[in-house]
Amino acid sequence: MSPEDPQVFPAEGRYAADLRVAIAAVRHASRVCRAVRASPGSGQAVTKADLSPVTVADLAAEAVVSLALADAFPNDPMMGEEDGRLLRDPSQAALADAVLAHVATARPDIGALEVATALDRCSDEGGPGRRWWTLDPVDGTKGFLRNEQYAVALALVIDGEVVLGVLGCPNLPVSFDEASSTTEPPSVGCLFAAEVGGGTWRLPLEAGPEAAFEEARRVRVALLTDPRQARYAESVEAGHSAQDVAARIAERLGVTAPPVRMDSQVKYAVVARGEASIYLRVPHGEYRENVWDHAAGAIIIREAGGVVSDVDGRPLDFTTGRRLTRNRGIVAAPAAIHAQVVSAVRSVLAPG
Numbered sequence: 001m002s003p004e005d006p007q008v009f010p011a012e013g014r015y016a017a018d019l020r021v022a023i024a025a026v027r028h029a030s031r032v033c034r035a036v037r038a039s040p041g042s043g044q045a046v047t048k049a050d051l052s053p054v055t056v057a058d059l060a061a062e063a064v065v066s067l068a069l070a071d072a073f074p075n076d077p078m079m080g081e082e083d084g085r086l087l088r089d090p091s092q093a094a095l096a097d098a099v100l101a102h103v104a105t106a107r108p109d110i111g112a113l114e115v116a117t118a119l120d121r122c123s124d125e126g127g128p129g130r131r132w133w134t135l136d137p138v139d140g141t142k143g144f145l146r147n148e149q150y151a152v153a154l155a156l157v158i159d160g161e162v163v164l165g166v167l168g169c170p171n172l173p174v175s176f177d178e179a180s181s182t183t184e185p186p187s188v189g190c191l192f193a194a195e196v197g198g199g200t201w202r203l204p205l206e207a208g209p210e211a212a213f214e215e216a217r218r219v220r221v222a223l224l225t226d227p228r229q230a231r232y233a234e235s236v237e238a239g240h241s242a243q244d245v246a247a248r249i250a251e252r253l254g255v256t257a258p259p260v261r262m263d264s265q266v267k268y269a270v271v272a273r274g275e276a277s278i279y280l281r282v283p284h285g286e287y288r289e290n291v292w293d294h295a296a297g298a299i300i301i302r303e304a305g306g307v308v309s310d311v312d313g314r315p316l317d318f319t320t321g322r323r324l325t326r327n328r329g330i331v332a333a334p335a336a337i338h339a340q341v342v343s344a345v346r347s348v349l350a351p352g
Contacts, residue, residue: 008214013198015156015164018073020153022166023193023203025068028106029152030168030191030205033138036060036102037147037170042270045145046086046095055143056095058082059119060102061152062137067107067119069133071154079322080122080136081292086118094299126291128319131158136292140264142237147171149262151269155295160319167192169266170205192219192269194303200272220272221306221334227341230277230333233267242282245348249280252344263303268297269334270305278341282349283311283329291322294330310343 013019015119036057045053046184062082067238069078087096098110110118124132133156140150152168174187189205201216224230232255234246246259260267270276279301298308298316310327317326333341 009201009203009213010192015195016198017200018156019164019193019195021068021072022156022164023191025065025150025279026154026166026168027191027205028068029064029137030170030189030309032060032064032097032102032106033057033150033152033168034142034170034189035105037144039098041087041098041103042305046092046337047140048086053145054082054086055138055141055144056098056102057144058138058139058141059086059095059099061112062122062135063099063103063115063118064106065135066121066151066152067103067110067114067138070118072131073174074191077124077130077132078122079124079126079132079138079291080119082119083170084116084119085121087112087119089121112308114244125321126157126318127321128160131156133157134292134295136265136290136296138142139293140262140266143171143263143266148236149264149266151266153292153296154263155292155299157295157318159198160317162299162318163297164195165193165299167265167269167296167300169269172266172269174202174204188201189268192272192300196299198224198301198303200300200301200304202273219304220276221272221301223336224277224334224336225336226331227278227344230255230337230341231257231260232280233260233262233276234280235267236261236263242284245282246280249344249348251339252348253341265293265300268300268332272300277337279330279332279343280341281330282345287322288325289327289330291318291324294324298332301332305335306332307335308332309342311342311349313339313342313346 005028045055108135136153139153153163169190170188191203194200
């Protein structure tokens with residue numbers, strides 16, 4: 001594991017003002033998610049047309065972030081996973097009321113129409129040559145429903161480059177070492193923030209803004225040069241990434257440690273702070289990844305000293321709309337071993 005450094009959180013970076021707005025928005029959204037999780041019926045989900053689940057937390061968290069960004073950057077478009085259609089469906093009146101109630105904890109000045117409009121604002125298609133935000137309000141909805149790992153994931157993309165990212169991880173222990181070495185309940189809840197050229201930082205999820213910056217700790221990927229010493233992270237859901245193929249890749253690399261299985265972009269966070277060394281998302285069929293599932297996590301690892309690519313070693317291309325259509329799968333690892341991991345992945349995936 002790499003140490004965390006008690007350095008001063010950067011205040012003068014090119015995107016420092018944007019980053020502070022993003023941190024505040026993700027912190028509010030994470031608190032909303034926690035409140036939803038603690039409320040009656042938090043384990044209920046509505047099935048969308050694409051058969052994926054959506055909860056009150058998804059909709060309320062996205063509305064809170066959308067409203068915050070609209071206030072700070074009214075000309076910035078936003079790409080989000082959800083929209084306002086469910087809230088306008090008369091058969092979903094109870095859902096709409098619950099969403100509004102949770103949004104009101106952060107924005108008591110907002111009514112039902114403004115919430116739906118805030119969600120509709122999240123329909124941008126992205127693309128090159130522009131500035132836009134992308135959000136997954138509850139990345140890992142199934143993890144949220146199990147009260148396990150999930151993340152609020154926000155990133156700013158300019159001219160196809162992710163220039164900042166924030167991950168709110170409400171259920172992530174501040175330290176896995178602390179969680180495993182004591183019988184006391186571990187401190188839970190972290191926020192990770194990264195700006196291009198400014199490193200990756202862990203901040204407390206619940207502290208006030210200035211106190212949070214004072215308590216910021218810079219994180220780095222594991223300092224290793226031998227992939228046999230690595231531990232890899234992958235999705236809990238076998239359908240999200242071929243776990244049997246990942247096991248063969250690990251065997252080829254000589255990895256003997258068991259995988260870290262968790263939902264969402266929290267996997268990026270644990271690699272960024274050195275508690276896992278490799279994140280594998282093995283492609284399946286013609287599926288291409290959603291932009292919001294990887295934009296924030298990618299810069300969190302990159303600024304911590306890692307490399308994120310697809311399984312062919314190509315950088316992730318965020319100029320292709322709402323999906324990474326020019327990339328297959330994901331490989332994230334410390335820079336020193338990334339090429340070896342990609343080589344092993346390509347060897348296992350090679351036809352025949």
